Amino acid sequence: xIRFLIPxxxxxxxxxxAQADWALNMPVGVTDLSAETYDLxxxxxxxxxxxxxxTFAVMIxxxxxxxxxxGAEPATWSHDTKAEIIWTIIPTLIMxxxxxxxxxxxxxIEDTRNTEMTIMITxxxxxxxxxxxxxxxxxxxxxxxxxxxxxRLGADIDVYAVENYLLDVDRHLxxxxxxxxxxxxxxxxxxxxxxxxxxxxxxxxxxxxxxxGWFKVNEPGIYRGQCAELCGKDHGFMPIVLEVLPKEDFxxxxxxxxxxKAVATSGPTATxxxx
Amino acid sequence: xSATATHDLHDDHGPEKGWRRWxxxxxxxxxxxxxxxxxxxxxxxxxxxxFVIRAELFQPGLQFVRPDFFNQMITMHALIMVFGMIMPAxxxxxxxxxxxxxGAPDMALPRLNNWSFWLLPFAGVLLLSTLFMDGGAPxxxxxxxxxxxxxxxxxxxFAMFSIHLLGLSSIMASINIIVTILNLRAPGxxxxxxxxxxxxxxxxxxxxxxxxxxxxxxxxxxxxxxxFGTTFFNAAGxxxxxxxxxxxxxxxxxxxxxxxxxxxxxxxxVIPAFSRxxxxxxxxxVYAIAGIAFLSFIVWAHHMFTVGMPLAGQLFxxxxxxxxxxxxxxxxxxxxxxxxxxxxxxxxxxxxAVAFLFLFTIGGFSGLMVAIVPADFQYxxxxxxxxxxxxxxxxxxxxxxxxxxxxxxxxxTGHMYDERLGKIHFWLSAIFVNLTFFPQHFLGxxxxxRRIPDYSTQFADFNMLSSIGAFGFGLSQLLFVxxxxxxxxGGEKATAEVWDNPPGLEWTVPSPAPHHTFEDPPIMR
Numbered sequence: 001x002i003r004f005l006i007p008x009x010x011x012x013x014x015x016x017x018a019q020a021d022w023a024l025n026m027p028v029g030v031t032d033l034s035a036e037t038y039d040l041x042x043x044x045x046x047x048x049x050x051x052x053x054x055t056f057a058v059m060i061x062x063x064x065x066x067x068x069x070x071g072a073e074p075a076t077w078s079h080d081t082k083a084e085i086i087w088t089i090i091p092t093l094i095m096x097x098x099x100x101x102x103x104x105x106x107x108x109i110e111d112t113r114n115t116e117m118t119i120m121i122t123x124x125x126x127x128x129x130x131x132x133x134x135x136x137x138x139x140x141x142x143x144x145x146x147x148x149x150x151x152r153l154g155a156d157i158d159v160y161a162v163e164n165y166l167l168d169v170d171r172h173l174x175x176x177x178x179x180x181x182x183x184x185x186x187x188x189x190x191x192x193x194x195x196x197x198x199x200x201x202x203x204x205x206x207x208x209x210x211x212x213g214w215f216k217v218n219e220p221g222i223y224r225g226q227c228a229e230l231c232g233k234d235h236g237f238m239p240i241v242l243e244v245l246p247k248e249d250f251x252x253x254x255x256x257x258x259x260x261k262a263v264a265t266s267g268p269t270a271t272x273x274x275x
Numbered sequence: 276x277s278a279t280a281t282h283d284l285h286d287d288h289g290p291e292k293g294w295r296r297w298x299x300x301x302x303x304x305x306x307x308x309x310x311x312x313x314x315x316x317x318x319x320x321x322x323x324x325x326f327v328i329r330a331e332l333f334q335p336g337l338q339f340v341r342p343d344f345f346n347q348m349i350t351m352h353a354l355i356m357v358f359g360m361i362m363p364a365x366x367x368x369x370x371x372x373x374x375x376x377x378g379a380p381d382m383a384l385p386r387l388n389n390w391s392f393w394l395l396p397f398a399g400v401l402l403l404s405t406l407f408m409d410g411g412a413p414x415x416x417x418x419x420x421x422x423x424x425x426x427x428x429x430x431x432x433f434a435m436f437s438i439h440l441l442g443l444s445s446i447m448a449s450i451n452i453i454v455t456i457l458n459l460r461a462p463g464x465x466x467x468x469x470x471x472x473x474x475x476x477x478x479x480x481x482x483x484x485x486x487x488x489x490x491x492x493x494x495x496x497x498x499x500x501x502x503f504g505t506t507f508f509n510a511a512g513x514x515x516x517x518x519x520x521x522x523x524x525x526x527x528x529x530x531x532x533x534x535x536x537x538x539x540x541x542x543x544x545v546i547p548a549f550s551r552x553x554x555x556x557x558x559x560x561v562y563a564i565a566g567i568a569f570l571s572f573i574v575w576a577h578h579m580f581t582v583g584m585p586l587a588g589q590l591f592x593x594x595x596x597x598x599x600x601x602x603x604x605x606x607x608x609x610x611x612x613x614x615x616x617x618x619x620x621x622x623x624x625x626x627x628a629v630a631f632l633f634l635f636t637i638g639g640f641s642g643l644m645v646a647i648v649p650a651d652f653q654y655x656x657x658x659x660x661x662x663x664x665x666x667x668x669x670x671x672x673x674x675x676x677x678x679x680x681x682x683x684x685x686x687x688t689g690h691m692y693d694e695r696l697g698k699i700h701f702w703l704s705a706i707f708v709n710l711t712f713f714p715q716h717f718l719g720x721x722x723x724x725r726r727i728p729d730y731s732t733q734f735a736d737f738n739m740l741s742s743i744g745a746f747g748f749g750l751s752q753l754l755f756v757x758x759x760x761x762x763x764x765g766g767e768k769a770t771a772e773v774w775d776n777p778p779g780l781e782w783t784v785p786s787p788a789p790h791h792t793f794e795d796p797p798i799m800r
Contacts (some may be wrong), residue, residue, distance in 0.1 A: 014523055023717065038649045062611065066616055074552040084605070092601055095598070099597055106590065155336070166731045189422065190426070192419055200652055204582045206583070207422065229420075232346070236344060236730070246320075
């Protein structure tokens with residue numbers, strides 16, 4: 001037991017240093033909206049914590065001070081209109097205070113005007129298909145071979161030795177930084193959901209529907225996510241890897257592929273595109 | 276004296292002997308007992324499935340089951356626990372306690388009552404039998420979203436028919452409960468004088484009658500899509516997969532309150548009894564329940580924020596959902612005010628009630644969090660949601676059922692249960708339930724999706740903790756069974772009042788409650 005409790009205590013003491021393991025909180029993410037989402041999360045968590053602390057304090061006070069074993073005599077009242085009005089109004093005011101910033105952020109999330117490029121995402125059982133609209137370039141993105149071998153039932157492979165186990169794919173979705181990118185999303189078979197926590201986006205892929213949204217990543221880097229809607233036996237095995245390149249690098253990357261051109265230069269993911 | 280004479284008279288043609296007593300039963304107490312035993316059995320069936328789930332999730336990599344079987348387990352675990360365990364458990368409490376609380380001799384429609392119960396074991400067996408069919412049990416999650424649910428194998432029609440039967444059972448039980456409450460109250464008992472448990476069940480029964488047919492409609496459309504060439508949910512034929520989600524959650528959200536309201540009722544009896552003080556704000560509690568029930572019909576799409584609703588729809592469902600926090604907060608405050616300046620003692624029912632108060636509130640808070648749409652884009656379909664709904668269902672609804680079981684067990688059996696073992700059961704349950712579900716908040720926030728059989732190594736630590744908690748929680752329930760068996764077999768003789776002068780008509784009849792009670796209605800002051 002102690003073996004498990006020590007890391008908990010350690011991570012509680014050092015939340016700021018807690019890395020992937022024992023991570024306790026939502027990531028701030030790498031877009032303005034993911035940071036706003038994080039702020040909303042912290043705000044509502046803070047409100048809940050304060051309200052919970054106040055309520056629990058009264059409960060604990062009652063449980064400690066009004067014990068029969070301490071000779072507490074029960075009061076006989078069972079009604080207090082003033083108190084009831086007050087504790088109906090207070091939560092109402094808190095709800096109003098919470099809903100306003102949430103609605104403001106939501107309006108920004110839904111504002112898909114003035115996007116600079118469009119990517120079509122299609123969910124399949126069990127992989128993703130990405131198409132660069134206008135560039136006439138598309139590809140499938142499936143679970144990386146190393147993870148795929150290690151995840152077999154009875155596979156004799158140490159999953160800890162597999163880099164980014166279950167969070168790696170054969171081909172990354174490559175996008176430019178500092179660009180307002182519109183994504184369209186649909187599915188070819190059952191429901192899927194495209195979720196990348198670092199950009200705070202989760203959107204369902206639904207056959208017959210084309211959903212849309214947008215993101216604008218500030219920092220180049222590699223961000224990982226997974227399918228979030230149960231889609232059959234390999235639902236847990238169709239991750240998403242979003243690779244954000246500096247703008248100029250992306251231009252080079254896409255022009256090498258535009259219109260089905262053979263891959264001439266070794267882009268950041270070129271070595272992984274075999275198969 | 277005349278009451279005693281009446282009882283003796285009826286004991287002459289009292290319960291039948293042997294199996295006929297149970298199969299032919301029209302007695303609310305016997306049927307209530309059968310409901311409770313069935314629910315307890317299903318707790319272990321559904322619990323065994325959660326053992327499979329948590330064993331597979333104990334560490335990363337697939338060790339025990341194939342992913343498709345894992346998906347069958349999560350689906351069946353939910354269906355069994357919702358339809359086979361918690362709803363029958365509260366129906367059992369309703370059967371046993373509502374007539375005793377309102378001074379009625381039995382349920383109004385005793386034969387219907389028999390049928391309501393006896394559909395359940397058959398529906399349950401039908402559902403479980405799909406595990407052994409070609410293609411296995413449904414593996415689409417209990418939400419049964421098409422098109423995935425239509426990929427189920429031969430078990431599909433059996434599972435759908437089973438859901439129809441379970442719904443039929445619930446509707447008939449609800450009709451019976453409503454008719455009983457509205458017609459068989461002791462003379463002089465007005466609606467506003469009814470005990471809280473009766474009130475919660477009256478409203479729950481109306482919710483059931485309103486939404487169960489909606490689920491039945493959705494399920495029927497799945498069947499016709501699968502077998503008769505309709506395309507209600509098939510986009511290729513002009514249908515709409517999202518339509519099913521609207522139908523399902525129009526049922527599914529009131530269903531959440533169907534599960535929790537009877538627990539609210541039980542808690543509203545136990546807290547006053549062990550605080551030795553009347554329930555604070557009885558009328559406000561009734562209005563709060565009614566308010567929650569009404570709101571439960573206009574919040575369903577908060578389960579679907581990621582399907583791509585228009586902005587106005589998202590705003591509406593965010594706001595209506597947050598409104599529910601207000602009556603819920605009123606209830607929590609009223610329970611707290613009931614304890615304030617009371618004279619509190621901590622017998623096992625009260626321990627469960629207090630744990631309910633704290634842990635249900637935590638589940639309520641995480642419910643408020645998932646209502647915030649932008650943040651929900653992160654929480655949705657992650658383990659954060661798994662933690663949220665298990666907090667309201669396990670230390671919420673299930674602890675409510677435990678609480679009621681300990682509270683009324685002496686009335687049912689005539690014996691006091693073993694208080695020491697009851698307290699041990701409570702502490703084990705309370706500790707392990709938190710060990711199981713609290714770490715799942717962290718997993719969800721860190722980005723672990725729900726319904727996956729295997730996960731990336733960064734999620735390993737909290738998953739292991741959660742699995743240890745789940746095994747501990749499951750094994751602790753064996754103690755509960757032992758306490759019940761021990762109590763049925765013998766123990767300290769219970770008085771009619773059992774506890775320290777608790778309010779309610781059920782405490783005016785002897786313990787154990789005779790086979791027939793209140794054949795002459797009690798006189799209300």
